[in-house]
Amino acid sequence: MSLDRPPSRLLQLMLIEADPILRLGLLTGLGRFADLQVVIAETGASALRTLADRKRSGTPLDLILVDLENSGLSSRSLLDLELLRQLKTQHPDYPILLIGSLPDTKLIEAVQRGVEGYCPKGSSIAELVTAIRQVAAGQPYWDIPLTIAPSPAQLRPLRRVRETLRSSSLQQIEAALIELNAQLASPGLSRLDKTVLSGRRRELKAARWLVKRVLSSSDSVLEPARILPPELSGQRLRSLPSSVQLVPAQPPEMTARDLQERLFDDISAKLQSSLENLTHLPLEIDIFRAERKRELFYIILRQIEASLDELRFSQIQPGQLAEKHLVILRDLWQAITIDFFGRYYTLRVKNQEIEVVTALLQDEETVQAEILNKIPLVTDLYAHLLFQTALTIDNADALIGSPEAIARAADLLENLTIQLANAVVQPLLNRFSDLEVIKQSFYDRRLLSTRDIERFRNDLSWRYRVDRYVAEPTAIFESQHRLFVFTQSGIRQVLIYAPRRGELEQLAGVQLAVTLALETRDAISPRLKAAIGFVGSGVIYLLTDVIGRGLGLIGRGIVKGIGNAWQDSKR
DSSP, X not given: OOOOOOOSSOEEEEEEOOOHHHHHHHHHHHTTXXXXXXXXXXXXXXXXXXXXXXXHHTOXXXXXXXXXXXXXXXXXXXXXXXXXXXXXXXXXXXXEEEEEOOOHHHHHHHHHTTOOEEEETTOOHHHHHHHHHHHHTTOOEEOSOEEOOOOHHHHHHHHHHHHHHHHHHHHHHHHHHHHHHHHHHSTTOOHHHHHHHHHHHHHHHHXXXXXXXXXXXXXXXXXXXXXXXXXXXXXXXXXXXXTOEEOXXXXXXXXXXXXXXXXXXXXXXXXXSOOOBOSSSOOGGGGBOHHHHHHHHHXXXXXXXXXXXXXXXTTOOHHHHHHHHHHHHHHHHHHHHHHHHOTTOEEEOSSOEEEHHHHHHTTHHHHHHHTGGGOTXXXXXXXXXXXXXXXXXXXXXXXXXXXXXXXXXXXXHHHHHHHHHHHHHHHHHHHHTTOHHHHHHHBXXXXXXXXXHHHHHHHHHHHHHHIIIIIHHHHXXXXXXXXXEEOSSSEEEEEEEOOOHHHHHHOOHHHHHHHHHHHXXXXXXXXXXXXXXXXXXXXXXXXXXXXXXXXXHHHHHHHHHHHHHHHHHHO
16 A cells, blocks of 8 residues: 655656546645656647647657546547547657546547557556556556456366465465565664565565456456456557457456455545545544645555554454454554654654654553544454455445445445544644644644644544533434545545444443433423424414404404594584
8 A cells, every 4th residue: 555666767747637626636646756747738739739849849758648538628629539549640659548437449449549558537546656657668557357258168277276376376475465564564664674665565465466366266357457468568559459359357256355455445546635624523633734634544544454464464363353453453553653753753842852752652541542442343344354244234234345345344444544543643732732843744724823723622622522421422322323434525424323232231420311311302302392382272272262352352342432432523
């Protein structure tokens, strides 16, 4: 999941993207890679003009990135794949990588027009950058099932050999990954050592990915997504050979590893969108500016992935997760804090040098009680990702790979990520909230004054009390869990059903009183409404039919008396 990579040489890219939101997201994501420099073109026509200008000025490009769905092709002369034809005609030396979502027919046309690669909509930024570097280096990249369709008779003799190779290779790779993760977690590593080890880990993950797909146990697909036939490897595609067919591959059965990779990639993609808090509840992470939030979330994902790998290596049993999950969360929080701030980060406070991480980790008991212990269904999530245990959703078991299980696992993982981020920020607010160097390094520009910071801390303190005495007992009584999740527009809150009878029986004091008050309200509310309705009907009858009529008779009598008196006066 690490997105770092030491730049080899600067790559000049042109991005053709008309959608301003997608353009901003891509620029933000690609901007984190030091070896990429992006030139923007909002339409196909403007792209052709810019390319012509650069050609005249002698400033070539390494790659053209095109979103055919949003390429701003409003001109009749630049419709659909016509843009690709003009790009290849006028600038044949520039490789093209397509992004977006395209049907197979257009992909085949794109291959025939000389396009070098395709990365579909929904891919993570890391995957997109891999495609960019590969295509820029002259290697094709097709994230589609380009397959050679052999007969079953050809496959049967190879099946046993393939499965044996796959199993032994994956075991060796997993062991090497665990060893590398342990080395990366050891203290005192230099930046150079960390860079080298991270590079080796990325290579091993790429090797694992290749082994799982090249040596797939499925007979329906010999050459899966992203892998081209050997005769085409290392050269740019100019046409689609007859031996290669663009056919939809049958999706293999999802494993826990597959699900983990999918979830982490999906969250990484969501992190490129807005991270604004759209709930009515203040979160600790709200104090940070967007780029710091994003950095912290990426570190958390990396550490969660490392913890899952370590648990697999230690061969933990399903029954041990429940008793160890609090220790796992504590270790995660500590590792994230060290990784985010740096083990040796120091601050000068009142003429005294203070090691920030050492000070923050002293708040372990508070963080554990206020945040970590309250993160719901962590054991269920880890059991699902480690042992493929079914998730219970609305009293029904959802098996791994089912749409319901994927959606629930995503919600649980996103909530875990957000709550771990809150746990990292909480001790910082308690100990160093108003230090100028902290404010300038981490805080949102709208929350720099002492008054704003204190108001923010007071809001959080009030939320803790409301959560402890009102919100949490209410959620327990209503058999719900509150989760925070990522969306394209920001962080939102969702409620999921979960039986919590055991927790309900353990409530006492104010928390129990809240549930009793809710139960009393539920019990008397219908009867009180009925009584009020009955009394209200009686009052209305008294006012209209009795008093109203009486007043009407009296009024008519008064008017009649006035009329008689006026007649007598005329006589």
